[in-house]
Amino acid sequence: MSDSRPVFFVSDHTGITAELIGKSLLSQFPGQAFTFVSLPFIDSQEKAEIAVRRIEAERARSHLRPLVISTLAEPELRHLIAQTDSLFLDIFPCFLQALETELGCPATPALGLAHGMSDAGQYRARMDAVNYALAADDGLATERYGQADLILVGVSRSGKTPTSLYMAMQYGLRVANYPLTPEDLERTELPECLRTYRSKLRGLSLSAERLAQIRAERRPDSRYASLPNCQAELQAAERMLRAAQIPIIETTQRSVEEIAALLKQSLATA
Amino acid sequence: MSDSRPVFFVSDHTGITAELIGKSLLSQFPGQAFTFVSLPFIDSQEKAEIAVRRIEAERARSHLRPLVISTLAEPELRHLIAQTDSLFLDIFPCFLQALETELGCPATPALGLAHGMSDAGQYRARMDAVNYALAADDGLATERYGQADLILVGVSRSGKTPTSLYMAMQYGLRVANYPLTPEDLERTELPECLRTYRSKLRGLSLSAERLAQIRAERRPDSRYASLPNCQAELQAAERMLRAAQIPIIETTQRSVEEIAALLKQSLATA
Incomplete structure (x- = not known):
């Protein structure tokens, strides 16, 4: 049987960045089949718990461990999602740390400014x-x-x-x-x-x-x-x-x- | 004087992904001023060398070390750019390694499939x-x-x-x-x-x-x-x-x- 691996894009905002990075990465694995699910606007503990249940249900249904591409900014929400049985790719943390050091100031995990109307x-x-x-x-x-x-x-x-x-x-x-x-x-x-x-x-x-x-x-x-x-x-x-x-x-x-x-x-x- | 820090988006393709990730990350540093420069289609050693000179010229001109957000897939080109005096944020490598392990197959660093017509x-x-x-x-x-x-x-x-x-x-x-x-x-x-x-x-x-x-x-x-x-x-x-x-x-x-x-x-x- 040809299973398709579930891929979740989890974001506290539109999910556009998570989806784009995820698809860029996965385009480098042309032989594999993926099923994409967007979980945007995960901006509360309640919504994160619903997302966890979606991921776990898919895990139980599929023979393949899900991939989770996350741009969540809130550490607590990230932590919740990271506990699922999945490959959890957390896009921001490692870059943010390097940036904090370089810029000499802490990051403000404002939710999803990138596609908002902040500017x-x-x-x-x-x-x-x-x-x-x-x-x-x-x-x-x-x-x-x-x-x-x-x-x-x-x-x-x-x-x-x-x-x-x-x-x-x-x-x-x-x-x-x-x-x-x-x-x-x-x-x-x-x-x-x-x-x-x-x-x-x-x-x-x-x-x-x-x-x-x-x-x-x-x-x-x-x-x-x-x-x-x-x-x-x-x-x-x-x-x-x-x-x-x-x-x-x-x-x-x-x-x-x-x-x-x-x-x-x-x-x-x- | 209020200096604006140069930020380069370097890509072997359109640069859309690099720009999006970079701007998402930098939106978390609202107090800082940045000047954005896109360097798309860096797909040869010659073009990478031109990019290096652009980054170095900016480094010499600015009081602030440039940030370089790269989605280059080719190790050689990445290596060239990484040698500039900049904070080099290399988006793909760490995620690709995790994906290779999870998927049990090597990544194909096809240039910029994400915004092409591959599908x-x-x-x-x-x-x-x-x-x-x-x-x-x-x-x-x-x-x-x-x-x-x-x-x-x-x-x-x-x-x-x-x-x-x-x-x-x-x-x-x-x-x-x-x-x-x-x-x-x-x-x-x-x-x-x-x-x-x-x-x-x-x-x-x-x-x-x-x-x-x-x-x-x-x-x-x-x-x-x-x-x-x-x-x-x-x-x-x-x-x-x-x-x-x-x-x-x-x-x-x-x-x-x-x-x-x-x-x-x-x-x-x-």
Whole structure:
């Protein structure tokens, strides 16, 4: 039988950090099967006891000892969870001790500041950026390009929208996006609304095969989705962007997180 | 003089994990000032040497020893960075060792699988969910509510759109959102398009003061943004949702990450 090992992400807050670290670690064990359970908002003894019972029930049911990835800050709650029959990976303590020594002051185990609104200004900037990305999606609101940190340019379905939204949410950057239409591509020069903002422009490109596949999901058997049309559009777009010396990011094998990190890096070094 | 301590996030991939862990840790030292620098995609000896020079230059410039938060997987690259005069916090090694023992197999230090496309099916589900959230934003595409995992309901500007997008991006959940308009609120029953999907509905609410403030940014000095109008709309919405036994999440003091984690939890326990 192929058992899947239970993995618990235990946090006094959203659990996002625990989940991310846990999945990063476990991605290094590709041969193993895991079943993930999030236990967020464990911020009282009562909730910790419920979590303990969940872990113990899973332990009794499964042939495999559970893994518990914890970002609990309160020593008492940590202690409760650590007593379960599990591999307990306690993310913060060892790093906090080193930091306390280096910084010469004690840590304040404030619950889950990382994904809260503790930095209200920064949080607001992120939400403003999300609203900006929505307002300036898909060639809208070009009159607001002056406020953009970046303007993504590419043919239809080249991944501009998810990338814009992710960069807004993750980094608080204002990212507009402009689709190069077949009409735009008949010309060799950049569309007029983009020319003033050359230093903010970044192209997104991908393989014609992948683009045809993505477009076929939207409009199967259309000229829009045909491979020759995708090839022609991509070539024309690349020619236009190269002539204007706009950096182009190839996205075929990249996730939105990877594309966003590359774009952010290009901004830092521009 | 108030020096700000340099903090480097060093990663062979996007740096998202390093940044998240680092900021979680440092949020526990609220009295200290930090300057953050991301060094992503450090995946070769050459790039590691450039990173070393950046860290050393900062060390020479600053009165404070840099902190380096690393999720580098390659021992050689780690070793290079660790030799800088810094507090080097190496996130993975100690956990990986414990995991290797528990799982009885060696870790494969594949570079940065966590934010790549290694799980293509899961990645695609997330991108599909983002497209779904955009298509079913703000009361659009109600005919597709059958495909939703959740449908958020609330008055205008109660935070539905960023929450829907975040849940799509982070969890791959299909989250639609429906704005309760003044016309909807004149009735006591749920709008007809929502009635079939009662178990998927979740209300978002917030304080009238906060809502008035958010609306005033969009339309200052309008009836729409006036406190009495916000109070009336919120009360009517709450009455309608309570009568239909729809759970309501209070969002005034909560970040989009917190709201999303609460909603996800409500789904797991529903």
